[in-house]
Amino acid sequence: MDDIFIKSLQSTQKIMINDKHCFELYGYDILIDETLKPWLLEINASPSLTASNQQDYDLKFKLLHDVLSVIDMEGKLSGKEKRVGGFDLMWNDGPVHCEDLSMEGAPNPPYTTNTMLGCFNNREENLTKMMRSHGSSNKA
Numbered sequence: 039m040d041d042i043f044i045k046s047l048q049s050t051q052k053i054m055i056n057d058k059h060c061f062e063l064y065g066y067d068i069l070i071d072e073t074l075k076p077w078l079l080e081i082n083a084s085p086s087l088t089a090s091n092q093q094d095y096d097l098k099f100k101l102l103h104d105v106l107s108v109i110d111m112e113g114k115l116s117g118k119e120k121r122v123g124g125f126d127l128m129w130n131d132g133p134v135h136c137e138d139l140s141m142e143g144a145p146n147p148p149y150t151t152n153t154m155l156g157c158f159n160n161r162e163e164n165l166t167k168m169m170r171s172h173g174s175s176n177k178a
Contacts, residue, residue, distance in 0.1 A: 039076045123165050
């Protein structure tokens with residue numbers, strides 16, 4: 039699925055808005071077949087954030103919380119983070135690799151990019167660690 043995300047964004051990068059003062063959120067609809075092969079159905083440029091049930095609300099609330107963490111309006115991030123909340127940095131002028139990430143309990147992935155697609159990414163633990171490390175660097 040990493041290839042789906044990266045290649046779809048690369049294919050449209052010339053027409054995407056490139057302004058450091060704004061961002062876009064995309065919603066990917068992916069079908070996984072019986073052989074676990076992912077198939078891209080569509081990409082939504084303006085995915086719905088309306089919740090249809092409590093689980094949907096919880097998911098979208100966490101998504102928006104993590105989006106605000108990535109935006110970093112308070113200036114708490116160093117800019118070198120590979121993981122913020124439930125988001126993984128996948129591309130930074132080239133693929134971002136996960137060699138220095140601790141994945142306790144996670145099997146060795148068959149790929150080297152910095153993404154687990156949320157599988158072994160405890161967003162709350164990640165945000166807590168990030169805030170602790172930021173707090174200790176400010177005290178020095």
